[in-house]
Every structure is written in C-alpha cells, then in structure tokens.
Amino acid sequence: xxxxxxxxxxxxxxxxxxxxxxxxxxxxxxxxxxxxxxxxxxxxxxxxxxxxxxxxxxxxxxxxxxxxxxxxxxxxxxxxxxxxxxxxxxxxxxxxxxxxxxxxxxxxxxxxxxxxxxxxxxxxxxxxxxxxxxxxxxxxxxxxxxxxxxxxxxxxxxxxxxxxxxxxxxxxxxxxxxxxxxxxxxxxxxxxxxxxxxxxxxxxxxxxxxxxxxxxxxxxxxxxxxxxxxxxxxxxxxxxxxxxxxxxxxxxxxxxxxxxxxxxxxxxxxxxxxxxxxxxxxxxxxxxxxxxxxxxxxxxxxxxxxxxxxxxxxxxxxxxxxxxxxxxxxxxxxxxxxxxxxxxxxxxxxxxxxxxxxxxxxxxxxxxxx
Amino acid sequence: xxxxxxxxxxxxxxxxxxxxxxxxxxxxxxxxxxxxxxxxxxxxxxxxxxxxxxxxxxxxxxxxxxxxxxxxxxxxxxxxxxxxxxxxxxxxxxxxxxxxxxxxxxxxxxxxxxxxxxxxxxxxxxxxxxxxxxxxxxxxxxxxxxxxxxxxxxxxxxxxxxxxxxxxxxxxxxxxxxxxxxxxxxxxxxxxxxxxxxxxxxxxxxxxxxxxxxxxxxxxxxxxxxxxxxxxxxxxxxxxxxxxxxxxxxxxxxxxxxxxxxxxxxxxxxxxxxxxxxxxxxxxxxxxxxxxxxxxxxxxxxxxxxxxxxxxxxxxxxxxxxxxxxxxxxxxxxxxxxxxxxxxxxxxxxxxxxxxxxxxxxxxxxxxxx
Numbered sequence: 001x002x003x004x005x006x007x008x009x010x011x012x013x014x015x016x017x018x019x020x021x022x023x024x025x026x027x028x029x030x031x032x033x034x035x036x037x038x039x040x041x042x043x044x045x046x047x048x049x050x051x052x053x054x055x056x057x058x059x060x061x062x063x064x065x066x067x068x069x070x071x072x073x074x075x076x077x078x079x080x081x082x083x084x085x086x087x088x089x090x091x092x093x094x095x096x097x098x099x100x101x102x103x104x105x106x107x108x109x110x111x112x113x114x115x116x117x118x119x120x121x122x123x124x125x126x127x128x129x130x131x132x133x134x135x136x137x138x139x140x141x142x143x144x145x146x147x148x149x150x151x152x153x154x155x156x157x158x159x160x161x162x163x164x165x166x167x168x169x170x171x172x173x174x175x176x177x178x179x180x181x182x183x184x185x186x187x188x189x190x191x192x193x194x195x196x197x198x199x200x201x202x203x204x205x206x207x208x209x210x211x212x213x214x215x216x217x218x219x220x221x222x223x224x225x226x227x228x229x230x231x232x233x234x235x236x237x238x239x240x241x242x243x244x245x246x247x248x249x250x251x252x253x254x255x256x257x258x259x260x261x262x263x264x265x266x267x268x269x270x271x272x273x274x275x276x277x278x279x280x281x282x283x284x285x286x287x288x289x290x291x292x293x294x295x296x297x298x299x300x301x302x303x304x305x306x307x308x309x310x311x312x313x314x315x316x317x318x319x320x321x322x323x324x325x326x327x328x329x330x331x332x333x334x335x336x337x338x339x340x341x342x343x344x345x346x347x348x349x350x351x352x353x354x355x356x357x358x359x360x361x362x363x364x365x366x367x368x369x370x
Numbered sequence: 371x372x373x374x375x376x377x378x379x380x381x382x383x384x385x386x387x388x389x390x391x392x393x394x395x396x397x398x399x400x401x402x403x404x405x406x407x408x409x410x411x412x413x414x415x416x417x418x419x420x421x422x423x424x425x426x427x428x429x430x431x432x433x434x435x436x437x438x439x440x441x442x443x444x445x446x447x448x449x450x451x452x453x454x455x456x457x458x459x460x461x462x463x464x465x466x467x468x469x470x471x472x473x474x475x476x477x478x479x480x481x482x483x484x485x486x487x488x489x490x491x492x493x494x495x496x497x498x499x500x501x502x503x504x505x506x507x508x509x510x511x512x513x514x515x516x517x518x519x520x521x522x523x524x525x526x527x528x529x530x531x532x533x534x535x536x537x538x539x540x541x542x543x544x545x546x547x548x549x550x551x552x553x554x555x556x557x558x559x560x561x562x563x564x565x566x567x568x569x570x571x572x573x574x575x576x577x578x579x580x581x582x583x584x585x586x587x588x589x590x591x592x593x594x595x596x597x598x599x600x601x602x603x604x605x606x607x608x609x610x611x612x613x614x615x616x617x618x619x620x621x622x623x624x625x626x627x628x629x630x631x632x633x634x635x636x637x638x639x640x641x642x643x644x645x646x647x648x649x650x651x652x653x654x655x656x657x658x659x660x661x662x663x664x665x666x667x668x669x670x671x672x673x674x675x676x677x678x679x680x681x682x683x684x685x686x687x688x689x690x691x692x693x694x695x696x697x698x699x700x701x702x703x704x705x706x707x708x709x710x711x712x713x714x715x716x717x718x719x720x721x722x723x724x725x726x727x728x729x730x731x732x733x734x735x736x737x738x739x740x
Binding site for chain 2: 011014045073074076092093094097099117120141143145169171172175177245248250252256257258259260261272274279311312314316348362363365
C-alpha cells in the first residue's frame with residue numbers, strides 16, 4: 001500500500017447538482033393553495049432555470065396535475081412537449097419566422113406583445129390556437145400600450161384566449177408600483193378584453209393577495225425554492241444541493257499567495273483545499289474571497305471560506321478549521337442551510353441569475369430525487 | 371395589409387452567436403508563431419469556453435494540425451475524441467472513480483495533481499499512457515508541492531510523460547510572481563524530472579518570452595480573441611458576434627419607470643427597444659443600466675444603452691438616438707468594435723467568465739463561419 005493512501009479516500013472529479021423533485025412538488029402545491037381559486041401554471045423557461053425543463057415539466061404534470069406551462073422560446077417548448085401531452089404551452093417571447101414550424105408542429109400558444117407580431121400571427125395563424133396578448137402596465141418591457149390597443153379592430157380583439165401582464169416590483173409588498181399596475185391592468189382588460197381570462201402575477205405576485213392572482217398565476221422562482229417575497233421568511237423548501245469533490249488538501253505557509261492575480265495572502269499558516277468547481281460550472285466569480293463552502297464533519301456542517309479568485313474549474317478554500325478533511329470529501333456550495341438566496345446575496349446578484357447559471361454546464365452531473 | 375405592418379420588418383425571436391472559425395485559426399497560428407519552437411496545444415475545456423468543443427477541436431485539428439488538446443473533465447474529452455483521431459487529450463482535473471471508464475475508452479491522459487490521485491492511477495493505470503504531473507509553483511491551486519515530490523520513489527518519477535505548472539499573474543508583464551514561478555518550475559523539473567517535456571504557460575504566458583514557453587504552451591483564451599496581455603493592444607482578432615432581435619420599439623414617456631424594481635426613470639421622453647436576450651442567455655445582469663448595445667443604421671453602428679435591469683429573457687434599450695429602428699432589426703451585444711473584453715469590463719468581470727456564460731444556453735442559435 002502506498003504511503004499516500006489514506007483511509008476511505010475516494011477520488012472523484014465532477015461536481016454534482018442534486019434536485020429534490022419531492023420538494024419541487026411540495027412547493028408547487030403550497031403555492032397552488034395560496035393562489036386559490038386561480039389556476040396554477042408552471043414557468044419552465046431557460047430550461048427550467050437550468051434544472052432540465054423536461055424533467056421538471058414531467059414531474060409537475062404527472063405529480064401535480066399541472067397542464068399549463070410557460071417557456072420563453074419555442075425551442076424550449078420542443079423539449080417539454082413530448083412529456084406533457086395535451087398540456088398548454090405558452091411561449092413568452094412570442095412567434096417569429098425562426099420559430100413558426102415549431103409552433104405548428106407542437107401547437108404552441110404564442111404570447112403576442114406587439115402590433116408587428118400580431119400582424120405576423122394574422123398571416124400565419126394556426127387553426128384553433130388562441131394566443132395570449134401581453135399588455136404593458138408599468139414594467140415598460142414587452143406588451144401593447146393603450147395607444148396600440150386603441151388601434152385594434154373588434155375582430156383583432158377577439159383573436160385572443162388570455163390577457164396577461166407582468167409586475168415590476170412584486171418582491172416589495174408595499175411598492176407603489178404594485179397597486180398602480182393592478183389598477184392599470186384591470187382598467188385595460190375591462191375596457192378591451194372583458195370576460196377574457198387574465199394573468200398578471202408570477203411567483204412574487206402570488207403573495208400580494210387574491211386580487212393580484214386573477215385567473216392564472218405563473219409559478220416559477222418560488223417553486224424552485226427562491227424567496228420571492230423577501231419581506232417575510234421563506235416558506236419554500238430548498239430543492240437543490242450543489243456539491244463538488246475535494247481534489248487536494250495541502251498546507252499554505254504564512255506569506256504565500258493564492259489564485260490568479262495573487263489576491264489572497266496568508267497572514268498565518270493555513271490549510272487549504274482545492275475543490276473541483278468553478279465559474280465554468282456557474283459558480284459566480286464574484287464569490288472570490290467572499291464565498292462560503294461547507295464540509296461535513298461527524299454529521300455536522302463546518303463552514304469554510306473561498307480564498308483567492310474563483311477560477312474556471314476550481315476554487316480554493318481555507319479549511320484550517322475543518323479538522324479531518326481528505327481528498328474525495330465533498331464541498332457543499334448550495335444546500336438547505338446555505339441556499340440559493342444566501343449564495344446570490346454573497347455573490348452580489350439575485351437567486352434567479354445564480355440558478356440560471358448553475359445547471360447549464362453539461363459536465364455537471366445531475367441527480368434527481370423523487 | 372394591416373396598419374401595423376412596416377416595410378422590411380421580419381419578426382425573429384432567438385438570439386444568435388456567430389463564431390468565425392477563420393479568425394480562430396488565424397489567432398491560433400499567430401500564437402503558434404509567437405511561441406516557436408515550443409509545441410502548441412489547444413485548451414477546449416468548458417465546452418471550448420461555451421463555443422462547442424467538438425467544432426473548435428475539429429477546426430484546429432483539420433485546419434491547423436493541432437494534435438494536443440486540454441479539457442477539464444473526461445466527459446468533455448468524450449465530446450471531442452471522435453473528431454480528433456490519434457490526438458492527445460489531456461484532462462486537467464485528473465482521473466477518478468467517476469471518470470475511469472472514459473479514460474480507458476478514449477485513452478485519455480490524466481493530469482495528476484496530488485499524491486492521492488497518483489495512488490489511484492497506480493491502481494488503475496492504463497497501458498502505455500504516461501500521465502502529466504502538475505507541480506505547484508506559486509498559484510497554490512492544484513499540484514504537487516516539493517514536500518510531496520520528495521516522497522516519490524524513483525519508479526514513481528518515471529511514470530510521467532510531461533511536467534506542468536500554471537502561472538498566477540501572467541497577464542501582468544512585470545509581476546514579481548512570473549519570475550518566481552519560472553525559477554521554481556525550472557528548479558523542480560531539473561531536480562525531479564530532468565529531460566521530461568515541460569509545459570508552464572497558457573495564452574497569457576505565451577507573451578512573456580521564450581523561457582516561459584518551455585516545450586508546450588496551452589493556448590486558450592487568446593485563441594478565442596481575449597486580450598490575455600492587457601499591457602499591450604490586443605493582437606488577436608475577435609471571433610464572436612452576439613446579436614438578438616428587436617421584439618418591440620415603443621415610446622417611453624417622461625417620468626415612467628423601466629424594468630424590475632423600477633431602477634430607471636425617464637427624465638425626458640425617450641424611445642425604447644425590447645431586445646430578445648437576457649441573463650438566461652449569459653448576458654450578465656450586472657450590465658443593468660450600464661451595458662451597451664449597438665444597432666446598424668445605413669451600414670454604421672449606432673450606440674445605445676441598456677436601461678433598467680437586465681431580465682432573464684429580455685433587455686430594454688434606450689434607442690432615442692437610433693433613428694430608423696424597427697421590429698426584427700438586430701441589436702449587437704458583442705462584435706468587432708465592442709468585444710468580449712469591452713463587455714466584461716462594463717459588466718465588472720473578466721472576458722473568460724463572460725465567454726464561458728454566453729454559449730451555454732441551447733436556445734442560443736450558433737452559426738459557424740469558415
């Protein structure tokens with residue numbers, strides 16, 4: 001036996017993303033209760049925020065009777081359509097020359113947000129599909145303004161099957177914009193789309209009260225565990241764990257530098273671990289010298305700090321306080337007690353962007369638990 | 371004809387990443403000249419920084435006689451192996467239980483960076499494969515320290531086919547660390563690996579002079595157009611263009627807010643465009659209210675600003691100065707005159723992280739030009 005072999009050391013190299021689908025279902029059902037009597041629907045755009053839209057949509061369809069899904073692009077709808085037969089799939093970025101065949105093939109429902117796109121739809125419309133119209137109420141992003149609505153003919157107004165808008169500040173309960181957008185939305189839908197089903201809120205709006213829920217709520221970020229109502233404690237369960245194997249444990253003598261551009265210098269003798277995850281895996285480089293990582297020691301998590309720059313494939317951690325760390329142990333970067341929200345705050349961004357980055361590299365192994 | 375149809379408006383929804391493979395080859399060959407007589411090799415880890423490792427490796431193999439490739443993980447090697455028959459593929463994160471079968475199947479060459487991994491290799495070694503040993507010279511990331519080297523037997527030292535290390539501060543020509551690492555590297559290789567081929571530098575080290583090039587240089591970032599020697603003007607050609615279609619052009623009256631959390635308010639009447647790209651596509655959210663976008667007008671690029679928060683699927687741009695913009699026109703986010711380096715600077719990060727994010731969302735259409 002080599003002098004270097006240590007007991008129980010198992011050499012691993014790939015980072016792992018664990019997704020707890022039971023908790024996803026729990027969160028979704030919790031939100032369904034909150035928004036009653038509105039109809040729930042699931043936002044699985046951006047490949048379900050990187051978690052794999054096919055798996056997420058199938059889970060919600062089979063496990064929670066979800067039959068309405070929102071994606072951003074038709075190419076995203078294509079990935080989920082085979083797993084949710086008969087469900088409605090709404091495409092938020094709408095329809096264009098580069099996506100028309102997919103709309104026809106999968107009978108997707110476009111969200112139409114501009115007069116130009118409406119013209120396109122009228123030329124290429126698909127039989128028995130009633131698109132959604134998006135109207136602008138204060139976000140000043142996509143949607144018909146009232147000036148545009150005024151120009152629509154009575155026949156144009158009858159094309160649609162739903163009217164939607166989107167809130168700008170729903171994560172702040174008392175932001176003046178919420179009430180302003182709600183009033184604008186209600187005024188415009190009554191004036192132009194009386195009787196048509198309506199959708200105003202995403203996850204964050206779901207917590208603002210029944211009047212914000214209208215007929216359908218688009219549940220996304222909260223379902224994935226993000227606190228979309230940060231004015232109160234998160235009621236969602238964390239659904240993801242991100243961990244990566246320790247490749248090396250070594251001493252760092254006092255005075256030595258760490259990482260690119262030598263941004264960390266050891267003030268005393270330290271012990272460091274090199275862990276196999278980096279910004280190439282979606283761990284933000286802005287966690288350099290500020291991020292945390294946790295290691296299991298006798299069943300308890302011990303906290304350590306990222307030191308030096310996060311590089312593309314590795315991070316270096318100060319593990320001086322982690323007594324028994326060895327190669328092949330796991331560093332935890334996101335888990336129940338250091339959630340997406342915590343990491344995003346430490347990285348200077350929002351959980352939505354963080355989650356969207358984490359799942360994208362195919363070298364990340366994904367484990368689903370149901 | 372509808373009152374809404376404008377001349378030449380073509381409705382599109384997907385962002386596009388164009389990769390100029392001619393320029394990739396140009397950059398690679400330019401670097402090959404600089405590092406002579408060292409052997410060039412190509413770094414295609416992280417899926418070739420998101421550009422598609424299979425395409426990039428095949429291009430370099432067929433167009434520039436590149437026969438040595440570096441990836442981070444064995445699962446990345448698997449993607450390129452079929453396109454580069456007979457080439458050497460080095461795996462920087464090394465070998466472990468989770469990658470051993472791929473090493474055997476594709477005859478990959480592990481970079482061994484710790485005594486524990488060496489033990490693993492000795493148990494599972496693959497016939498006629500000589501691994502690379504990584505030694506630590508100042509980055510304090512992966513690699514054998516001298517204390518570890520001292521414990522290796524004469525037989526252990528003969529296992530390896532190459533010795534490598536990695537520079538921490540090579541983007542700063544006169545950083546004391548460069549000379550320190552070079553001296554440490556040369557001392558250790560002469561003491562423990564006399565006569566063995568050696569590799570110290572990546573793209574940034576290539577510009578530091580012949581003594582830094584040793585036998586093999588690992589060309590990555592510079593090949594992709596990034597200025598890895600920012601103390602002088604970039605000699606690389608930009609190889610990527612990122613553009614996304616305008617979904618809507620509309621007025622923004624004075625006093626109105628834009629985007630999530632209403633972080634932008636119009637001081638005068640403005641004109642805005644909503645463009646179909648967001649942080650879900652890898653455009654950093656840190657470009658909110660500071661990023662730039664360009665629109666072609668009569669053959670010239672006109673500059674506009676991102677206003678409000680970058681959202682997952684869209685950005686909102688102030689196009690008051692863009693006279694003839696219409697739906698279906700393209701907004702340019704990265705191109706020859708506003709390069710990866712420019713965008714990364716405006717986003718508060720480095721080009722490496724930006725490029726690594728950009729190519730990852732499969733909803734991005736990728737066009738390769740050769």
